[in-house]
């Protein structure tokens with residue numbers, strides 16, 4: 001019926017509708033323009049109307065900048081920049097090797113910690129278990145820079161723990177300090193083991209306990225059950241987590257920065273960029289991008305082919321009670337220790353935020369405390385500017401992420417068009433590229449005007465910052481939207497269409513409305529990630545657009561550690577507020593968890 | 601209400617290779633008729649219905665509502681009311697809001713809309729449920745809300761895709777009577793999709809039996825039952841034996857066939873069947889139209905019982921007649937009849953019917 005012209009009278013139904021007079025035969029295979037425009041998901045070319053601008057955005061801000069970086073890297077010296085990766089003694093080669101080595105070690109450490117945690121928490125009952133489960137993700141939730149700083153304040157040569165032990169034992173030097181690569185590995189382990197923990201606990205939860213019982217019943221011993229049943233069933237989860245940790249470690253920039261490990265890919269990008277050697281920085285960025293893309297494709301391939309997902313029906317896995325008295329005390333001591341370790345990073349930042357700048361020199365913990373740091377960052381206009389910048393840029397980016405991310409999720413999940421997989425890969429590309437690479441890509445692409453910047457030079461302007469955040473955090477909104485969308489039956493939208501709603505109206509009143517909790521969760525996540533962003537910002541900020549994290553870094557350099565931590569506390573508080581809100585968003589929870597799997 | 605015509609409608613899905621999900625279907629549904637698409641799972645019923653609703657466009661062919669060609673019109677411009685298999689109720693709206701959705705789009709005034717929603721809910725015996733949330737309703741109630749939502753807009757055709765398949769057996773029978781009553785009262789043309797032949801028989805004015813995307817037969821329930829056009833229809837509607845018998849002669853509307861025991865019989869056949877002596881005819885005879893007698897009775901086909909199953913009302917037997925398995929449903933079975941016994945089968949000649957392959 002001709003939409004608005006329908007009247008309530010039942011006879012109206014038999015009146016030929018305005019838009020539908022029988023078209024002359026021969027021409028009637030081609031729908032009228034009005035019908036085409038509202039043609040909806042069923043018309044053959046409608047998807048392309050929606051997808052074209054989305055594809056253009058992804059091409060313009062994700063793919064094309066990557067090519068620009070590659071062009072930059074070979075523009076002046078040809079392939080010379082790349083041969084450095086192959087030649088024996090160069091910085092390039094050793095950086096690549098160090099990066100790969102750190103990543104491999106991180107996978108190993110995170111795997112051990114994450115899987116052990118998952119088994120302890122999912123399979124055993126002991127005092128403090130619930131508390132630990134509740135706070136297990138806290139260290140990883142910290143923004144990258146403030147997280148790394150907290151570990152530096154805790155475990156480095158000047159850190160609280162080594163100095164505390166030094167005082168305790170009265171030794172000459174700090175005890176057990178973590179420096180260099182070891183320090184980087186500590187940060188990686190604490191912030192990335194959740195990939196393993198989450199994957200392994202999901203796999204354990206989905207595992208039918210009777211399978212394991214069947215093995216015992218058939219006479220297998222504990223070791224044999226582990227080797228032949230549990231590990232094989234965990235393998236898919238462990239492989240996915242390994243790939244994720246490897247990629248994330250490779251992209252890690254703040255940990256090497258704070259622990260002074262210059263010979264890593266990300267540090268070399270930063271160093272070359274600040275030394276003005278953009279072609280070399282671009283070469284590093286291109287190599288890192290290629291490796292990341294290979295991992296992304298490997299991950300998609302692996303998840304696509306993994307076939308069995310054991311589903312549990314009925315009996316939930318029961319937790320074993322620890323009964324022997326010694327075990328009980330050991331478990332209690334271990335959970336207290338774990339609680340302290342998990343909360344120490346946030347605790348440290350909170351403590352230091354109240355310390356007077358310059359008051360902390362050789363003591364184990366700061367000696368003088370004050371409110372002044374918080375007063376300063378809010379009342380001094382210059383100190384407040386970074387907060388304003390971060391909120392503003394992050395908000396802008398989030399709006400963009402929501403609009404584009406929701407539509408891409410819809411297109412990928414619901415529409416049938418050529419190149420659908422390509423669109424999906426392009427979004428995930430934005431996720432797979434390390435922040436440093438994203439920054440270099442944008443520098444290469446937009447240091448001169450191009451069509452996607454409407455002919456403007458973006459480098460050195462305000463706009464490059466929200467653009468970088470948009471590229472980095474679009475996948476988060478996409479992921480959470482897509483996860484929610486998967487739970488919404490497509491026939492709901494069809495029912496709306498059948499009742500006369502145009503595509504836009506059906507999308508707005510039904511699909512989008514039902515997606516809202518998931519979209520909101522993704523948007524909040526993008527927003528806090530934007531407020532905590534450091535890795536890309538540090539390469540493209542100007543003095544007017546410095547965000548909070550860059551300001552933290554600068555304050556650390558000028559030994560205003562208290563003020564730096566006060567800024568950090570703001571980020572931390574914001575994160576916890578957002579975590580609480582997302583938890584409240586009914587059914588946004590699973591979506592945000594899905595998205596969280598992909599953040600960090 | 602309006603008549604609906606499908607002219608040579610075919611649908612090929614891009615991903616499904618060359619096979620057509622719906623293959624050259626011609627159907628004319630009269631205004632006010634209750635028309636059912638019946639067939640086994642995967643035969644193309646849903647695809648056909650969705651083309652009428654506008655969710656798929658045919659690869660070729662035409663769909664008309666009355667004189668209007670709606671072949672490529674988007675679903676929201678078709679004014680059909682669809683009841684989805686899983687109901688597709690909007691979970692974020694109350695019962696009344698669900699029912700009012702289509703009215704709001706049609707810009708029906710508030711007072712008028714409220715009245716019509718009440719009326720529609722009353723029609724499905726859910727008066728007073730308007731304020732409920734969807735998840736506070738039972739499956740049967742949800743089903744009726746879906747029906748009310750589709751009916752309240754007074755659609756030109758009501759489309760129902762296996763609307764009863766999520767209900768339990770008892771509710772299913774009650775609801776099908778209800779649907780039929782409401783459809784009659786509103787006089788709406790209805791297209792109903794099901795794979796359940798009993799449901800189709802009980803509800804429909806006419807049925808189209810489909811198999812592998814093709815329409816095998818269109819007709820009233822009795823016609824389809826008694827005069828199945830093809831072997832498939834004969835077997836799918838109720839149960840049937842389809843015997844391959846040699847043709848020895850015939851007229852325009854009957855054929856004479858030879859029986860395994862050497863006798864002959866005349867069987868009714870569709871006009872213009874075209875079978876000649878020497879060819880093989882497929883003859884359908886239902887298990888309940890075969891009687892058990894002794895092997896000595898003249899004209900009885902001798903056979904050996906290979907399976908025997910007592911179901912209460914009747915006894916189902918499988919009898920081997922010269923190598924062919926014949927199903928028999930007998931009310932009266934000689935006491936002590938057992939597997940391996942020899943029996944005679946008496947075919948009710950006037951109930952036999954020639955079908956196409």
Ligand SMILES: Nc1ncnc2c1ncn2[C@@H]1O[C@H](COP(=O)(O)OP(=O)(O)O)[C@@H](O)[C@H]1O
Pocket residue numbers: 613614615616621639640641642643644645646647648
């Ligand atoms: N969207 C689709 N894409 C590809 N093939 C489809 C699609 N929908 C249905 N089919 C195929 O078309 C055939 C008919 O399906 P359908 O109409 O759903 O059958 P029914 O409703 O009778 O069970 C099936 O073989 C099915 O696999």
Ligand SMILES: [Mg+2]
Pocket residue numbers: 642645646647
């Ligand atoms: Mg179906």
